[in-house]
Amino acid sequence: MTRGPGTAKRRASARRGRRAETLVAVWLSLQGWHVLDRRARTGAGEIDLVARRGRVLAFIEVKTRRTTEEARLALSPRQRGRLLRAAGLWRARHRHYDALQPRFDLVLAVPWRLPVHLPGAFEAEGRDALTLL
Template identity: 60%
Template sequence: MNRPAGTRRDRRAAERRGRRAEALAALWLQLTGWRILARRARTAAGELDLVARRGDVLAFIEVKERATVEAGLEAVGTRQRARLIRAGSLWRARRDDLARLQPRYDLMVIAPWRWPLHVTGAFDADAPGLRDLI
């Protein structure tokens, strides 16, 4: 099946934007004391954008680059959240040295002309809704 060239080009551009957003998020995290353990970590459940550690916290971080912070906060649906939690559990299970750390699922939103927004515990059951942050 032949696809229009614009579609392929759009996918490549989105991929580049995603990689830049992840690099910016990783830099921001490092500047705030986090150690990046993995980028684009692959598991059977899917890919984790960033895995980082600070103190006793092991954070699995989904990075979203959007035109607005609001759009970034709304970009992760219920199915994707469940997939990220499964992927984080699988990744952590392969690392016995990290078993004692407290896992957490975070969201980083990258938007033009804004500081990166790091939402800690974004996918935890007891976390406030992301809409509450808007």
């Protein structure tokens, strides 16, 4: 079976994404976050990182692009909806975190730069801080 040229690109992109998620997890740990889950699979999709600091439970989407602006724009409304649904399923399986305040963060990963963490980038109620950046 012959694979198309898009397959190699997809694999390379997935590798870059996994590498960025690992680097962001380490970076967040150095910032005082406790990473609870990585690449958490739920029936609604995958959550890149789930981390806790204090009373905050952050569901974190990591976007890797050539520029910060490209990374910021890479999170579509459809992906936000998927992350919201996935977070609900994750919380249903991890009831011992119910007392924590959920938050949806975005971390922008650009080569050769420190990650940019956007806490509360969007909310379940539909208010979208990404448009305010």
